[in-house]
Amino acid sequence: MHRHFLLNKPFGYLSQFRSEDAREARKKRFLGELHDFPAGTMAVGRLDEHSEGLLLLTTDGLASERIRRKDVEKEYYAQVDGLITDEAVALLQSGVDIGVEGGLYRTLPCTAFRLPAPPDFPARPRKIRDDRHGPTSWVSISVAEGKNRQVRKMTAAVGFPTLRLVRVRIGGVTLANLAPGQVREVPDVVALVLGPAPAGSQLA
CATH class of the missing domain: 3.30.70.1560 (Alpha-L RNA-binding motif)
Incomplete structure (x- = not known):
């Protein structure tokens, strides 16, 4: 069974779980500090270190590939x-x-x-x-x-x-009320992304 997560990535974190570079590993902050993600979890796309907001994570490589297609807004x-x-x-x-x-x-x-x-x-x-x-x-x-x-x-x-x-939004998934650093597990991230975006504020 694959697992899927929504994360509000805070400012100052890299969209990766670790670094092979010892110097970077000492000086940078990584997603693994925010939650005990299962082995094989990957970020679907990236946000740079200074950017914030909605980041999707999954253990399913096929789901990741589908979401990263160009037609997902x-x-x-x-x-x-x-x-x-x-x-x-x-x-x-x-x-x-x-x-x-x-x-x-x-x-x-x-x-x-x-x-x-x-x-x-x-x-x-x-x-x-x-x-x-x-x-x-x-x-x-x-x-x-x-x-x-x-x-x-x-x-x-x-x-x-x-x-x-x-x-604040990837497809039909919005940042909603996730606080910075908060993680929420969802049953099917692809269905959420490809579904309709909710009307109104992306932060409600």
Whole structure:
């Protein structure tokens, strides 16, 4: 019987369970510190060390492969430097050029909109920045592709660098009320992902 988990990955953790590099193993934090996962558990996709939010884990390699297909949409809430404009949001929606593997890549059209109010996330352990440096705003970006650091590169490309990035949805699975570091076991992660996304807030 395979096992499946939802995790709210906190800031500062790598999306892996250990490192073969002794120096990295001493200095970095890993998913195995958050829960006693069974042998063979793998992360379905990744979030970089400084990104937070929904991460799926499974012992089933076939389930992992299905979820990582391009037609599964992922939604992110990005806190950006400055008050993002309608023009910048329209550019995100239509596609922008980002650097990928030494060349330029045009992102696919996506869903993007400015959030009317900051989401109710717990404070991050490391302060984002000093408020004297100016205002920030939040934008929702949903993509069905997964280039390295894609959302961060997209917001930078339209002039609003990302300060904080939280993944709130993968397919039909939302972050819901999972606290940072909290793990929830589910019976079938593929069925959840491929099902319809709930209406309303991804954090309710």
